[in-house]
Amino acid sequence: MADGSPVMTFDPYAVRAQFPILSRQVNGRPLVYLDNAASAQKPRAVIGALVATMEGGYANVHRGLHTLSNEATEAYEAAREVVARYLNAETSEQVVWTKGGTEAINLVAHGLGQSLQPGDEIIVSEMEHHSNIVPWHLLRERRGAVLRWIPIHDDGSLDMAAYADLLGPKTRMVAVTHMSNVLGTINPVAEITRMAHAAGAQVLIDGCQGAVHAAPDVQAIGCDFYVLTGHKLFGPTGIGALYGKAEALEALPPYQGGGEMIGVVEKDRITYAKPPARFEAGTPPILEAIGLGVALDWLGQFDRAAVRAHEEALYQRAREALRGVNGIRVLGDAAGKGAILTFAVEGAHAHDVAQIMDRYGVAVRAGLHCAEPLAKRLGVTSSTRASFALYNTLEDADAFAEALIKARNFFV
Ligand SMILES: *Cc1c(COP(=O)(O)O)cnc(C)c1O
Numbered sequence: 583m584a585d586g587s588p589v590m591t592f593d594p595y596a597v598r599a600q601f602p603i604l605s606r607q608v609n610g611r612p613l614v615y616l617d618n619a620a621s622a623q624k625p626r627a628v629i630g631a632l633v634a635t636m637e638g639g640y641a642n643v644h645r646g647l648h649t650l651s652n653e654a655t656e657a658y659e660a661a662r663e664v665v666a667r668y669l670n671a672e673t674s675e676q677v678v679w680t681k682g683g684t685e686a687i688n689l690v691a692h693g694l695g696q697s698l699q700p701g702d703e704i705i706v707s708e709m710e711h712h713s714n715i716v717p718w719h720l721l722r723e724r725r726g727a728v729l730r731w732i733p734i735h736d737d738g739s740l741d742m743a744a745y746a747d748l749l750g751p752k753t754r755m756v757a758v759t760h761m762s763n764v765l766g767t768i769n770p771v772a773e774i775t776r777m778a779h780a781a782g783a784q785v786l787i788d789g790c791q792g793a794v795h796a797a798p799d800v801q802a803i804g805c806d807f808y809v810l811t812g813h814k815l816f817g818p819t820g821i822g823a824l825y826g827k828a829e830a831l832e833a834l835p836p837y838q839g840g841g842e843m844i845g846v847v848e849k850d851r852i853t854y855a856k857p858p859a860r861f862e863a864g865t866p867p868i869l870e871a872i873g874l875g876v877a878l879d880w881l882g883q884f885d886r887a888a889v890r891a892h893e894e895a896l897y898q899r900a901r902e903a904l905r906g907v908n909g910i911r912v913l914g915d916a917a918g919k920g921a922i923l924t925f926a927v928e929g930a931h932a933h934d935v936a937q938i939m940d941r942y943g944v945a946v947r948a949g950l951h952c953a954e955p956l957a958k959r960l961g962v963t964s965s966t967r968a969s970f971a972l973y974n975t976l977e978d979a980d981a982f983a984e985a986l987i988k989a990r991n992f993f994v
Contacts, residue, residue, distance in 0.1 A: 592885060614944040616982055622971055627879075628816060635872055641653075669799070669808060680822045687714055693835050695727075702725075704755045708733055708956055709740070714786075750781065756784070786808075786809065794815055818877075820870045823874075834857070900982050911926045921970035929993045
């Protein structure tokens with residue numbers, strides 16, 4: 583502005599007011615919800631869209647020739663377009679609905695498994711979520727694939743030199759998270775992809791956290807597959823999406839069999855639909871897809887850089903409050919990391935820490951965070967995680983630090 587006063591580009595209090603659940607009390611205290619990396623709360627826009635669809639425009643999609651079915655189909659396919667735009671996919675045909683991030687990765691792993699030779703290699707990293715580990719372990723057990731692990735540095739960043747050494751002629755797939763759900767590390771996914779492609783391997787990026795941190799550009803990343811999940815993006819549970827390059831999806835065999843995914847079905851012959859229908863057997867999660875579309879449109883109204891700056895400020899506020907407090911070890915300090923603060927309290931199990939914090943109304947997550955190999959690497963048996971979202975405030979960060987210090991005082 584001309585007078586030099588700051589421009590308010592983002593108001594967390596106004597956003598907060600759109601989330602009915604955030605005004606409730608927990609254990610007699612105002613709720614401080616810091617479990618966003620496990621699942622985010624839903625704004626009125628999403629809740630209202632689900633109700634409005636059920637009350638006014640619901641029927642099964644596709645093939646129905648009646649008005650309600652046509653309306654539902656239109657809304658459902660429009661949501662696919664929203665996801666395609668959010669990811670900057672070339673077309674919405676590259677977006678496959680799944681029931682979440684987990685199913686999307688299983689879909690790709692299952693398809694790859696059909697053409698895998700024993701000894702073929704799959705590269706994952708030490709910071710992966712079990713959803714991006716176990717589907718590849720299944721290929722190890724069933725198809726003789728070899729899993730190779732990109733190590734991490736002590737600050738929680740990937741060891742890219744070690745990654746370069748792991749790549750080779752046997753590498754078929756590199757499956758890496760965009761953003762760690764424990765460390766908050768944001769990985770250089772475009773570079774990871776470029777290196778994998780140079781070695782002739784495909785790339786799957788697990789964007790279950792990364793797609794919340796910022797709207798990804800799958801064309802700029804260049805990956806073959808990108809995965810997101812709806813419930814962490816302020817949308818419903820039971821919905822996620824798999825983006826694939828056209829040729830990568832075309833090369834994948836069907837995942838599940840049923841209605842909608844076929845071309846012709848005869849007694850001794852079958853053909854399959856083109857992607858994305860090939861991978862969408864049965865009645866899809868119609869309401870959930872529509873809800874996710876609304877959630878992404880809702881998210882799209884904000885200046886995302888301002889949102890990230892806000893979340894970063896919350897993270898720094900909480901981090902600063904813990905500096906100099908004995909007995910708390912923060913895990914993950916990579917440059918440019920997202921607003922996830924995971925820590926171990928000396929002499930305490932993370933479950934006890936989280937339970938004490940809950941008494942003060944502070945919701946955090948405790949345990950292994952579905953990332954057991956990472957816990958081993960970090961040398962912890964459990965940890966506690968606070969993950970910030972756009973509707974959290976500086977007061978939340980302060981309440982978090984206060985509750986944590988009280989919890990820690992139990993154990994020292
Ligand atoms: C949450 C999460 C998943 C799994 O997503 P679901 O919604 O449980 O299917 C996978 N990877 C990462 C990094 C996650 O945070």
